[in-house]
Amino acid sequence: MSGNKPSLFAQSVYDALGGIPAGKVTTYKELARSIGCxxxxxVGQALRRNPDAPQVPCHRVVRTDGDLGGYQxxxxxxxxxxxESLLRGEGVEFLPDGRVDLTRSGHHFGA
Structure with a gap:
């Protein structure tokens, strides 16, 4: 972990990531909604600064259209x-065009 302590907001984002099981993804929008943001x-900016990736699994967050978005x-x-490699290794399913299949691998908080 880096020497910089995450902000309270960033920590709330990282804490919420713990609710996404391996093999599933959520979207930046859904993650934001789940923490009241x-x-x-x-949320994407907080994930960008995640000092503990991939142990804090920010790789499990994708865009609403299933595009991977960004990482690190x-x-x-x-x-x-x-x-992509981390997600495939966890069993996340992809569509032929390279986007994540959200109907099969999507996770919604509280669902």
Missing amino acids: GSPRA GRTRGESLARK
Whole structure:
């Protein structure tokens, strides 16, 4: 873990990630809703600074359309390939176009 302590908001995002089981994903929007935040972008920024990835599983958060979004502050390249690899390793199902199949692998808080 880095020397910087996460903000209370960031910590609430990281804590909520613990409710997403391996093999499932949620969306930035759903994660924001689950913690009472109206901004999926704010959630994304907190995830970008996650000092304990992948132990704090921010890789389990994708865009509403199933696109991977970003990982470790990057939206392409090696970081995104790592996110995809982590998800596939957990059994997350993908569509032929490379997006996550949210009907099979989606997780909704409280569901």
